[in-house]
Amino acid sequence: MTAETIVVIGAGVLGLSTALAIQQHLKPGQSLLIVAREFPNTTSINYASPWAGAHYRPAPGKSPQVVREARWARHTYDIFQKIAAEEPAAGVEFMEGIEHFENPPQEYLDAIRDPDSAYAHLGDSLRELSPAELPEGVKWGIRYWAYCINPPVYCAHLLRKFILRGGQTKEYTLASLLEAFHLASNVTTVVNCSGLGFADPKSFIIRGQTCLVRNPSRTTVTRQNADGSWSFSIPRPLEGGTIIGGTKQPHDWNPEPLPEIRATLLANAAKWFPFTPESNGQFDVIRDIVGRRPAREGGVRLEAETVSVVGTDGQTSNRVVVHAYGAGGRGYEISWGVAEDVKGLLLERGVLQERAAL
Ligand SMILES: Cc1cc2nc3c(=O)[nH]c(=O)nc-3n(C[C@H](O)[C@H](O)[C@H](O)COP(=O)(O)OP(=O)(O)OC[C@H]3O[C@@H](n4cnc5c(N)ncnc54)[C@H](O)[C@@H]3O)c2cc1C
Ligand SMILES: *[C@@H]1O[C@H](CO)[C@@H](O)[C@H](O)[C@H]1NC(C)=O
Numbered sequence: 419m420t421a422e423t424i425v426v427i428g429a430g431v432l433g434l435s436t437a438l439a440i441q442q443h444l445k446p447g448q449s450l451l452i453v454a455r456e457f458p459n460t461t462s463i464n465y466a467s468p469w470a471g472a473h474y475r476p477a478p479g480k481s482p483q484v485v486r487e488a489r490w491a492r493h494t495y496d497i498f499q500k501i502a503a504e505e506p507a508a509g510v511e512f513m514e515g516i517e518h519f520e521n522p523p524q525e526y527l528d529a530i531r532d533p534d535s536a537y538a539h540l541g542d543s544l545r546e547l548s549p550a551e552l553p554e555g556v557k558w559g560i561r562y563w564a565y566c567i568n569p570p571v572y573c574a575h576l577l578r579k580f581i582l583r584g585g586q587t588k589e590y591t592l593a594s595l596l597e598a599f600h601l602a603s604n605v606t607t608v609v610n611c612s613g614l615g616f617a618d619p620k621s622f623i624i625r626g627q628t629c630l631v632r633n634p635s636r637t638t639v640t641r642q643n644a645d646g647s648w649s650f651s652i653p654r655p656l657e658g659g660t661i662i663g664g665t666k667q668p669h670d671w672n673p674e675p676l677p678e679i680r681a682t683l684l685a686n687a688a689k690w691f692p693f694t695p696e697s698n699g700q701f702d703v704i705r706d707i708v709g710r711r712p713a714r715e716g717g718v719r720l721e722a723e724t725v726s727v728v729g730t731d732g733q734t735s736n737r738v739v740v741h742a743y744g745a746g747g748r749g750y751e752i753s754w755g756v757a758e759d760v761k762g763l764l765l766e767r768g769v770l771q772e773r774a775a776l
């Protein structure tokens with residue numbers, strides 16, 4: 419049996435989900451190693467995953483990026499239904515999702531009657547709100563069966579599962595992707611789930627400021643305001659409080675939370691979002707959050723490429739790199755779809771075996 423290592427760079431939600439999807443299809447003699455600067459046992463501003471909401475909100479639209487993401491999101495929704503039912507400690511919970519629009523974009527109104535839209539898979543759980551259900555200032559609204567995730571709990575859960583199934587980890591900061599080929603014996607394949615990673619000119623950040631409060635809530639609500647701003651509340655399952663958000667600020671590198679943003683977010687939440695009566699319009703703040711969504715023009719880069727690597731013997735050989743980064747604000751929602759496509763690329767290239775290992 420030849421020893422061979424497959425390396426996954428990154429332990430964010432994309433790296434962890436991808437590693438788990440690959441792990442089921444390893445051939446005898448292959449081992450899987452996650453190399454990352456940050457793992458779920460830590461936080462850092464350039465590690466997006468712990469800072470997310472995170473909830474499901476279908477995004478209608480016809481651009482190739484949106485259509486591809488909708489396909490990934492449907493698959494991910496199905497997997498999360500299984501996880502919520504079978505793994506209660508994962509921190510994934512289904513609940514009512516509500517959206518309010520002060521000024522509904524036409525593509526949302528069209529999508530609701532389109533059998534191929536991003537809404538179609540929601541079935542009977544999807545319905546338009548009646549005029550009587552719309553709060554003041556809201557022209558249109560919908561509700562559907564959504565899920566919410568407690569990101570730090572969920573990512574730690576994925577990592578634990580990976581390690582229990584024999585996966586290896588290494589805490590390391592790569593200066594170049596090619597370095598990954600030298601971190602274990604006979605690395606033939608590297609999967610690049612580095613989020614923002616190593617300066618792809620198409621990659622950029624979208625700053626998000628939110629506020630985590632102790633107040634519990636049982637519904638996730640998103641409101642798109644007429645001025646283009648967003649307000650949302652996202653419960654964190656397993657008593658993790660509620661995320662009150664949030665900003666979407668492309669190219670803004672300010673790592674500090676702004677007090678005036680916090681004040682606006684909480685004032686809007688007090689007006690618009692359902693909290694238990696004892697909250698009484700007051701919030702018990704746990705902390706401000708600033709995160710950087712790892713976005714990319716055109717969306718996720720998902721492709722395989724062949725690279726030449728110089729070995730210790732001076733010989734050059736061809737190796738495989740599969741890229742999976744640039745998820746922007748939807749890393750959780752598309753995670754299992756992306757993982758499935760990476761697995762598909764590796765099956766196509768014969769790196770993995772079709773039959774799932776037991
Ligand atoms: C405020 C906010 C709200 C959000 N809400 C939602 C939501 O509701 N739904 C949703 O789906 N998503 C949401 N997101 C987006 C989500 O957080 C991201 O899409 C997701 O976390 C991206 O995951 P990732 O694995 O690609 O990247 P990351 O989590 O950033 O992980 C990157 C990994 O690569 C490693 N790495 C990078 N460079 C190197 C290097 N040189 N050497 C070694 N390792 C390296 C890092 O250490 C890390 O392990 C939100 C984000 C924010 C900020
Ligand atoms: C490395 O792995 C490949 C694929 O399994 C195998 O063909 C090759 O013989 C291995 N090389 C060494 C030096 O083990």
Ligand SMILES: *[C@@H]1O[C@H](CO)[C@@H](O)[C@H](O)[C@H]1NC(C)=O
Nearest residue numbers: 457458459460577587588589
């Ligand atoms: C965090 O987890 C990684 C990966 O399992 C490990 O290598 C590292 O030592 C851990 N760090 C701390 C501070 O526990």
Ligand SMILES: *[C@@H]1O[C@H](CO)[C@@H](O)[C@H](O)[C@H]1NC(C)=O
Nearest residue numbers: 595610612614615616617618
């Ligand atoms: C790996 O991903 C990063 C983005 O995180 C990108 O900038 C880089 O170009 C990729 N590496 C290679 C060798 O293409």
